[in-house]
Amino acid sequence: MRSSSAFWPALALTAPLVLFLAFAYALPFLGVALWSVTLPEPGLGQYERLVGDPLVQSVFLRTFRICLIVTVIAVACAYAVTYVWVRGSRLQRRLIEICIFVPFWISLLTRAFGWLALLSTRGIVNASLQALGLTDGPLALVRNEPSVIAGMVHVLIPFAVLPLASAMRTVDERMLLAARGMGASRLRIFWSVFLPLTLPGVIGATLIVFVFSLGFFVTPAILGGGRSIMVAELVYLRMFQSPDWGLGAAISVALVVIVAALMGLLARFARLGLTGGGR
Amino acid sequence: MSKRAVGLQVIGIGKSFGHFTALKDITLDIAPGEFLTLLGPSGSGKTTFLMVLAGFQAASEGRLLSDGVDITRSRAEDRSFGMVFQGYALFPHKSVAQNIAFPLQVRGVAREDIARRVDAIIARVGLVGHENKRPAQLSGGQQQRVALARALVFEPPVLLLDEPFSALDKHLRGRMQEEVARLHGEFGTTFVFVTHDQSEALSLSSRIAIFNHGRLLQVGAPRDIYERPSSRFVAEFLGEINLLPVEAIGHCARGTSGLFEEVRLTAPRHENLNGSAVLAVRPEHMSVSAEPPAEGNGVPARLAGTTYLGSAMRLAFATSSGTPLTVTLPSEAAGRILDRGPDFWVTWSFDNGFLLPEQS
């Protein structure tokens, strides 16, 4: 229930943020949307290209494929990590906190270069493998999809941990005890009680990670090395390298529309989780 | 109905959480098929004791036998005692029928058997027509029935119930108490039941175990515990009671007597008392008259107030030294004597009082 007396002070307090977002994001985006229907000439030509151009299509497809894989891996890893974080011993919890939240303070760029240092031809992994005599020459561990996926998963796990943790914290311990008391094995309790009870968190984490992953630019650009271009990088290329602003703008608009649709879905699940799923 | 009801032997069970002792040296025999109620104030260790019985928490010391077999170290899933948790702990994502079927599925019971047994118990607890609802769509009493059905459907040797009625209103509580008593009779399973509510304990149980500060103070049939408590704590916990400090304890042919405000009061014999003690009398065992009693105990007291309770009336008195006395009388009996002035004799028979050590 929103009481009307609290509405105006609330608005006054949030107004600076709203104004900032309007000027920093909404207005420029309107400009970009305008480009998409005016450059190089007025009309929906760029959107026709978007649908027709095999290059654009393949980049979109690749983006979705990579993001899907990244989402599945990141959410699965995050589920395990969160489980230990929420239900583990004190020491385990501290360790997880350090491993998850310290990387939050390190920039994306630094982390991407970290992976590069690890995986490049003269990187740590290849050097160790060769030193151990396990491989003759360097393996191509970077500038490919798997390295992009690894880098993205690394960045995205913490974002999945938070919704999962809030779902796991609401699980009533007595529910699990009850299942044990009825003779259920640990595996059984996990599959038929714990996982279903935390499903709203899994759905939330999945959508958040997928939406975030769609806009990834730095990580794929560095670890993909221009070979597995994703949508954000394609926008960049159209805008700054082959001046094709109209198409770049149309791709951006399409991406925003997709993300907005997914966010709408997320909001709906969040509401469902609040009213339908709980006790 | 039940395949087997087992008896439990609790031998010197203790439980500590760090430096805190939640249970200390509990020794208790729970007979097969009995209805034992654990009664005690908040934090006295009732839930902890139930958790130790169920195997959810390991005892720090002592042993637990089930029909003579040591199960102290066996896991909760192997003991498989039925348990009804406070707040029920129903699975919110499963329907009523799925909740009840769960323990059978876990045991690998055949699909047709599951359907048959679930249907049967749903009928027994009066949930027909609600099979496909989720717990959130049920009333408190219906959720309570689901919890009972889920705990009984696999015919556990022991059923543990932790304050199962605390969330229900008074009327529903009464109905569910009857229902639990009926289910206990039909299933013949050993019930161990936890409650805060002494009247619930007195009306339901075959025996009551009184807990305080992690210790077992007294075990016995409701009537014994109510009428012959072994300590002041138990006496006071089981309902209203008058406590009269008496001195100069002496033993005579009638029993044991002591001096209260220069009146000698007598109670059934209590051997190991001397010096001073406390004489305890339940309010409903006392009566009021204008003259000193010819037979039995009597104490002069002045009426200080009355409370109308419907069928009964509660009369508050104070003796000359200010010791409060409470007497409950049937309303019409009270009405007959009240207008005779403020000074009365509060009387009771020798058998209705009992002596307790002063410190307990």
Ligand SMILES: Nc1ncnc2c1ncn2[C@@H]1O[C@H](COP(=O)(O)OP(=O)(O)OP(=O)(O)O)[C@@H](O)[C@H]1O
């Ligand atoms: N896991 C635990 N760790 C530490 N102390 C605990 C734990 N479980 C229970 N205790 C303590 O043990 C004591 C007994 O708790 P218990 O829950 O058994 O009480 P209870 O008799 O069931 O009380 P209530 O009637 O309020 O449910 C309490 O003081 C409680 O704080």
Ligand SMILES: [Mg+2]
């Ligand atoms: Mg309790």
